[in-house]
Amino acid sequence: MKWLLLFLCLSVGFIFFRKWLAGKTWVAQPAETFEGRMLRLGENLVALPDRSHLPPEAVSSTTLICFPGFLEDMRYFLEVHHNTPARLVLFGNANYQNPFAVVPEETPLWYGDNPHSVGTIAHDAWSLNRVLECMTGTERVVLHGHSRGGAVILEAGYQQPAMAARLEAILEAAVVPGGRLAGRDEKRLDPVGLYLYPIVFSLLRFFPQRVLKSPMMWVTNATKDRLVASIPFAPRQYATAVTNTRDIIDWQARTDYSYYDSFKRTTLYVGERDGVLWRKAMLESAAQSEAVHVMRTEGTDHFISLESPDTIRAYFQ
Numbered sequence: 263m264k265w266l267l268l269f270l271c272l273s274v275g276f277i278f279f280r281k282w283l284a285g286k287t288w289v290a291q292p293a294e295t296f297e298g299r300m301l302r303l304g305e306n307l308v309a310l311p312d313r314s315h316l317p318p319e320a321v322s323s324t325t326l327i328c329f330p331g332f333l334e335d336m337r338y339f340l341e342v343h344h345n346t347p348a349r350l351v352l353f354g355n356a357n358y359q360n361p362f363a364v365v366p367e368e369t370p371l372w373y374g375d376n377p378h379s380v381g382t383i384a385h386d387a388w389s390l391n392r393v394l395e396c397m398t399g400t401e402r403v404v405l406h407g408h409s410r411g412g413a414v415i416l417e418a419g420y421q422q423p424a425m426a427a428r429l430e431a432i433l434e435a436a437v438v439p440g441g442r443l444a445g446r447d448e449k450r451l452d453p454v455g456l457y458l459y460p461i462v463f464s465l466l467r468f469f470p471q472r473v474l475k476s477p478m479m480w481v482t483n484a485t486k487d488r489l490v491a492s493i494p495f496a497p498r499q500y501a502t503a504v505t506n507t508r509d510i511i512d513w514q515a516r517t518d519y520s521y522y523d524s525f526k527r528t529t530l531y532v533g534e535r536d537g538v539l540w541r542k543a544m545l546e547s548a549a550q551s552e553a554v555h556v557m558r559t560e561g562t563d564h565f566i567s568l569e570s571p572d573t574i575r576a577y578f579q
Contacts, residue, residue: 280457280458280460280461283460283461283464283500284459284460284499284500284501284504285499285501286499286500287498287499288359288464288467288495288497288498288499288500290359290360290361290495290498291359291361291492291495293360293361293362293363293364294337294361294362294363295362295363296309296311296362296363296364297311297312298310298311298312298364299364299367300360300362300364300365300366300367301366301367301369301370302366302367302368302369303369303370303373303389303392303393304356304369304373304375304376304389305356305357305376305380305385306353306354306355306356306386306389307336307353307354307358307360307366308351308352308353308354308393309336309351309352309354309362309364310349310350310351310352311340311350311352313348313349313350315345316345316347317347320347320348321347321348321349322349322400323400323401323402324347324348324349324400324401324402324403324404325348325349325351325397325398325399325400325402325403325404326343326346326348326349326350326351326403326404326405326406327351327353327390327393327394327398327403327404327405327406328343328350328351328352328353328405328406328407328408328411329353329386329390329405329406329407329408329411329412329414329415330353330354330355330408330409330410330411331407331408331409331410331411331412331435332355332409332410332503332506332507332510333493333494333496333497333503333506334355334408334409334411334489334493334496335354335355335358335359335361335492335496336352336353336354336361336362337361337489338408338489338565338567338568339352339406339408339567340352341485341567341568341571342567342568342571342574342575343406343575345575346575346578347578348402348404348578349400351393351397351398353386353389353390353393353411353414355386355410355496355497355502355506356380356381356385356386356389356502357380357381357497357498357499357502358496358497358498358502359495359496359497359498361492370396372392372396373389373392373396374392376388376389379505380502380505381501381502381504381505381506381509382505382509383410383413383414383417383437383509383510383513384417384421386414386417387414387415387417387418387420387421388418388421390405390414390415390418391418391421391422391425394418394422394425394429395425402430403428403429403430404429404430404431404432404578405418405429405430405431405432405525406432406434406574407431407432407433407434407436408434408435408436408565408566408567409434409435409436409437409538409539409564410437410506410510411434411436412433412434412435412436412437412438412530413436413437413438413510413513413514415431415433416431416433416436416438416439416517416521416522416524417513417517417521419431419521419524419525420517420520420521420524423524426524426525426526427524427525427526428526429525429526430525430526430527430528430529431525431527431528431529432529432531432574432577433528433529433530433531434530434531434566434567434574435531435532435533435536435538435539435544435564435565435566436530436539436544437510437513437514437539438514438530438543438544438547438548439514439517439518439519439521439522439547440514440517440518440519440543440546440547440550441514441539441540441543441544441547442514442539442540442543443510443511443538443539443540444536444537444538444539444540444541445540456504456507456508459500459503459504459507460500460501460503460504463494463497463500463503464494464500466493466494467494467495470491470492470493470494470495471491473490473491473493473494474487474490474491476537477537478490478536478537478538478563478564478565479537479563480535480537480563481561481562481563481565481569483568483569485568486565486568486569489565489568490565519547519550519551522548522550522551522553522554523551523553525553527555528551528553528554528555529554529555529556529557529577530544530548530554530555530556530557531557531559531566531573531574532544532545532548532556532557532558532559533559533562533563533564533566533569534558534559534560534561534562534563535562535563536563536564537563537564538563538564539564557573559573
């Protein structure tokens with residue numbers, strides 16, 4: 263009886279400890295310098311980097327809006343698009359840390375109330391559409407989404423197809439309709455793995471270099487190492503990471519291939535390998551729509567913008 267009581271006490275203690283870890287608001291990594299403005303749009307942050315080093319006509323004719331992947335932040339696009347001839351708008355995932363040493367401006371009145379749950383693809387897509395409606399006045403608008411960010415772009419097009427019809431979509435190693443996580447990750451994560459997320463990520467804060475030993479790191483460089491090592495620090499709360507993952511799995515299972523059809527032009531970049539998303543499922547999904555132009559890249563894994571930035575830059579040449 264004594265051992266049973268001890269087991270019950272430990273179990274209850276573990277449950278409350280896990281709940282505390284999931285709901286705790288974590289301290290961000292030291293912020294990096296940033297030249298430009300930042301807006302708060304509800305739970306999302308939007309950065310507007312200074313583009314004064316580019317010809318004024320380039321910035322005034324094209325807007326490039328970028329959305330990062332799961333456990334990533336807006337720094338993912340800074341290097342690849344530093345000289346891209348466009349006004350640059352960088353999104354942050356909802357309820358994620360601010361990676362920059364700049365205080366965001368308060369949410370403008372035009373943003374309104376987001377009707378979707380924080381952490382879902384639908385929530386971030388709604389925020390993206392508000393930016394498209396109120397912050398883009400250029401003739402050309404290009405959306406670049408990496409991984410989960412690709413699904414956010416597709417969902418935004420599904421929510422507002424009339425507006426998306428004039429837009430170009432770059433989907434990089436993207437979460438797509440009918441897609442899957444790499445290997446057997448979905449079975450490992452549901453439900454025990456997801457329940458342990460807060461514990462795993464809180465431990466990784468103390469050992470971030472462990473992330474660099476994962477299979478997705480067979481292609482590496484200093485920029486990729488720095489950004490991937492920051493993965494455990496990205497969410498403000500690990501409950502958001504749990505919601506993100508559940509929603510990614512659900513979104514891939516329930517969406518259909520018509521999600522590809524909203525845009526003026528859709529290009530999917532696929533890595534030579536992919537240690538995060540199932541590459542075969544991604545290609546099979548894209549093959550179901552004539553609207554998708556597939557670009558197979560070489561010497562790349564899941565982070566094509568970091569591993570082969572010139573491949574992405576070539577889109578704008």
